[in-house]
Amino acid sequence: MELRDYLHILRKNWLVIVALTLVGIGAAAAYSLTRTPLYESQSSVFVSTQTSTGSVSELTQGSNFSLDRVPTYVLVATSPLVLDPVIDQLGLDTTATELAESISVSSPLSSAIINISVEDSDPQLAADIANATASQLADAVEEIETTSGAATSPVKLTVIRAGIPGTAPVSPNVPLNLVVGALFGIVLGVAVAILRTVLDTKIRSPRDVTALTERPIIGVIPFDPKATERPLILDADPHGARAESFRALRTNLQFIEFDGGQTFVVTSSIPSEGKSTTAVNLAIALADAGKRVALIDTDLRKPKVAEYLGIEGAVGLTDVLIGRVKVQDVMGPWGRRPLYVLPAGKVPPNPSELLGSSQMKALLEEFGKSFDVVLCDAPPLLPVTDAAVLSKLTAGAIIVAATGKTSTGQLAGALDALDTVGSKVAGLVMTMAPTRGPDSYLYGYGYGYGGYGQDSK
Template sequence: MMTLSDFLQTIRRSLVVLLVATLLGGGVGALTAAVSTPQYRSTGQVYVSVQPGAPDVSDLAQGNNAAQQKVNSYVQVIRSASVLQPVIDELRLDTTATELARKVVSTTTVDSVLLNISVTDEDPEEAARITAAVISSFSRVVTENLEKPTDGGASLVRIETVQPPLAPEEPSSPDLVQYVTLGLAFGLALGVGGALVRQTLDSKVRTRDDIARVTSVPVLGTIGFDATATTSPLVVHSDPRSPRAESFRSLRTNIQFVEADAQRRSFTITSALPSEGKSTTAANLAITMAESGASVVLVDADLRRPRIAQLMGIEGAAGLSDLLIGRTELDDVTIPWGHGNLSVLPAGQIPPNPSELLGSDAMLALIDQLTTEFDFAIFDAPPLLPVTDAAVLSRLTSGAVVISSVRRVSQKQLAAALDALRSIGSKTLGIVMTMVPTKDRGSYDTYYAADTDSHGAPEQGRRSRTPRTP
């Protein structure tokens, strides 16, 4: 069920659509008014009275009350065929009494003996002519038929014209302001309806609430969208004071609280789909952890489409795959990076059996060795839905951190990815939202939002080698 907060967020996300729909509605209203045939309304007013038999005060009062009661009935009589057919015959109109009745309007006010009779027509002169004929026919029908005494003589009801109908100078419709106003209102309503329908049909992950609908796994951090991420992916290194770099530091702090009592901490970084920012997140997270004084190894465990070597600017011809088949030693393929606390293990040659290698005893032994020599081991793994590599690897590490790109992955896809981990007994440590629109960052700040370089770091420097300068 949509809450008020959900409704307001939907409206905010659809402001452009609402604005366009509203303006289009107003434009349609203005266009409709411009192409509509002008209509002219001519109005006349009559006075209805009942003449008493004897002119004393009580009879005059009774006559006035009787006139007021009759006026309410005459409102309907004016639009009857008995009044309108003589008008058609007299003016030789090419219409019927029913059609003419649609052009005639009769009104009165409470406790009044005045009747307003109006006729609308495309010709102002014709409108006035028909109105005058309707008043005349109405007067005859009442005095000569409806209110004529049964014993003969003149009718006690008198109908006098007090305001003769005139040909109007300005059309009564179309009313440009009214048409535009209605068009704007209709366009706005249509836009709101469209936004709500779109929200109902669109199941993309956009907010924390969307993730909460899928899982109770905590959101460890949110990373803002950056159009320059493709050219400058290592924002923690290239622009360390930027808000996006600060987001990675907040993520580092939160992850350090995950499995805080564990002596050996290794994390599988994965996502539901490709291109959600998992490799960029893994690289920046590794750098921030190393900056805090911890010894960190970043392993490119995506043996299908490796990216870490390219991101870090290192040679990746030999690496993890060569190590797992016994072709080389760990010291020969790990490359120091930065200021000495970070080492990178590239993927190496792409093997024909990635899943088997990642789930092998050799991989388990390597993870044990890495977590012994380093404070943190971060594994960049393939996405969960296309292949099983990440799920297999996550069973061997402390657990998986799932990257969820805003507006890219659907709630159903995220749920399927989490189910893939759960089905084999892997632990999902948390979710990181990436590519969050900058305007929405304020509502997505994590609990531990401050820079925490001064606390939360584990024991430092189990491994130190000559670093590679990035």
């Protein structure tokens, strides 16, 4: 993915990221509030070596000896030899091992100073433990370093800084915890956003289509929440963005040249992707441009063309194919345009056989000679084979894919169904594309698209 893809993911999932960030901050705040405040106190001792003459060489040797011994004394500071007397002195109800967990002993590099830090919920007790540990460490070192026969130890530990009670707790560090919680929430939110995008198989942009197939996208129809109430958008709102998108589809379709002429099947992968409204409005747009158009409702299972155009559909294509009526008796003009409509008629028991029959082939050939463009509104490709059978008799298929509804697998299945029968794909039309929101994309029509919604069949 490119940088703009990640920016799009962040924009689309900003609510998730913000929510998880707040959760992270809340968890950090809850953790901080439930922790017992700890106060720190620190005492320091200086390690020196006593000499007899005070000469430079002895002082140098003593200094080197002290530096060599400091790491050892750091370890001795948390040993029972030091901490058991501290416990007895302060009357603590603990063990040397438990007490050592609250004591931190360190020494700066190449330094003869040992720092003893103690953390405790009682600031005064922390100071008392730090001071007692420093004092007992000095006694323990003197005992260890005093050799047999010697009166005193050559090493002396001097307390140079006594521990004092802390005025503010050092733990929990509320600001730091909140920052860590916020960062964790942001990272988790971004990870969830990316995971959602990776697992999302819905078609949401032209890039999803172009990644799946090389067939051209010849139209993008924006989402209309009132599509079921006004399927004929070119009549209901002729100057709107959705009407203009059908005109753009018309223009693109006119540039497509096939050996079989301008006879197309309009279909989709699954139901409710807007293929019938696309077929009807495209037919109207072509007729508005002066084209002589034949619109045939070849969806012999759930016909919609007659309903959308407000015409009688009881008798139609089915009756023509079985020879009950002549085509001129049931096919007539619609409106004041050169648009002629042949409704589906009664639903037959054998739609696929009728659509693949020689009568249907002869009818389409006749229409191809009499009309500039022939559009056949066919059923979806995945549930039934009608559209695939019919597409063999036409120049190509126009596949409608609903943005945010159709999955890449469903569209791939529809394309495979056409490839199996050797049919051509004239192009793809993306429907239900939102004009606002993070999934909106400019596509050259002056409106945004990319999301999802509901459309008519």
